[in-house]
Amino acid sequence: MDEKQLLKMLKRDIIAEVEVERAQNAPKLELINEKLQQEMLRKEVHTMRTKNEEMRQKLALQDRDLKPFIDMEKRKLLDKLDEIADENKCCLCALKFETGGSHRRVILKCGHIFGQNCICTYLKADKKCPVCDSLAYLCDPRVIITGEILYTPLSN
């Protein structure tokens, strides 16, 4: 056997040995790859969780910033409701107007509105508007029906 043939044999042996080793290590490599992938996924999940938490905190902060504004708007609306309720009340007796009957809405020449019986009683004693002191007579009040003023004297 010459040197060349010996080298060839040795080479073949080494290749065979490496292949056996590679085959033995294959499952280990697979396991390592799997572990690496799991670790990467774990990191990704962690990053996403952190981002979620940051967003949640930011939103909570925005809610807190908005609260005074919302409270202010709420107060404005409640004031407006009070105003509307006041407009529906007779300023002489503080009761709501009736749609018909003795406490229905009547208007004086000055534009001020009262319950019919209230202003009539008032004008019997004093010839002026209780709100603005304009001259007013018992025959002045006019009935208001669905926002329109009827220019007919009261029949009482």
Ligand SMILES: [Zn+2]
């Ligand atoms: Zn009244």
Ligand SMILES: [Zn+2]
């Ligand atoms: Zn008036």
